[in-house]
Amino acid sequence: MRIAVTGNGGQVVRSLVERGMAAGHVVLPVGRPQLDLAAGDPDAVLRALDRAEPEAIVSAAAYTAVDKAESEPDLAHAVNATGAGHVARAAARLGVPLVHLSTDYVFAGDGTRAYREEDDTGPTGVYGASKLAGEQAVLSTWNNSAVLRTAWVYSPFGANFVKTMLRLAESRDELGVVADQWGNPTSALDIADGVLAVLDNLLGSTAPELRGVFHMTGTGATNWASFAAAIFAASAERGGPTARVKPITTADYPTPARRPANSRLDGGKLEQIHGVRLPEWQGATAAVVARLLTADS
């Protein structure tokens, strides 16, 4: 399959290139300057994607700076909402299926169980609101789309929690990490595998139930402090940096954007309809830690 993916250098983009190429697909990142989602130019987005001659498109580019978005709402909306709509319009014009990535931050996080796709949304910050508007723009523009909400993404690439923890542990014995926010850590490499499987299904069938919103995260839930402890356990086993984790509360660690306390996502629909279930987060975390300790990525 020949796949165009929006963005370049991002965690999911690089993971899709790696996993897609390994599976025999051609994966073409299409990013700035040719495709700039902030530019408000739908025809330029179409031209850039058309040039890749894709059989399918993955919309993975986004404004992902959750805290900075609070002071740059216009830019966050331009990229995550308007820009996402432009990608969907291009997919519609080219007549190819679209997978669009979204986030657990579309939810308020005040529930007690894992969120299902049909649950009420209620973003608590600019980033979540812009991503929710993006979902709506995609789904109202192109009905051959699957919106995949994922969460707590880490990988050997880019900036993420796993890399931050390992870096901090090189100079600190103890780290305070928030223990009252719950979610599903998700390896971008596993997201890539899941996206490829969903695209395969979209290309293979016109069934409407394969389209729409799905939750796709690593299997199992945890909090940031336990996630950090798992990272250090995997690192220590391999002789890498480690630190004691001191559980703290969200109130101890104020950030510009309010985070959902419980943004666990229920992946049952994706498994039932697409036959996709991502691996358990613990093993996936250990694999990324091992790779970070042995490689220079």
Ligand SMILES: NC(=O)C1=CN([C@@H]2O[C@H](COP(=O)(O)OP(=O)(O)OC[C@H]3O[C@@H](n4cnc5c(N)ncnc54)[C@H](O)[C@@H]3O)[C@@H](O)[C@H]2O)C=CC1
């Ligand atoms: N990182 C996370 O923890 C989570 C990410 N997601 C979603 O998953 C998707 C992928 O996220 P990551 O790979 O982690 O993000 P990332 O921050 O690693 O990469 C973002 C990508 O977007 C591109 N980009 C940013 N602004 C752009 C613009 N104006 N025009 C064109 N390209 C632009 C960058 O070049 C980069 O390729 C995004 O849709 C994000 O909202 C969802 C839940 C959690």
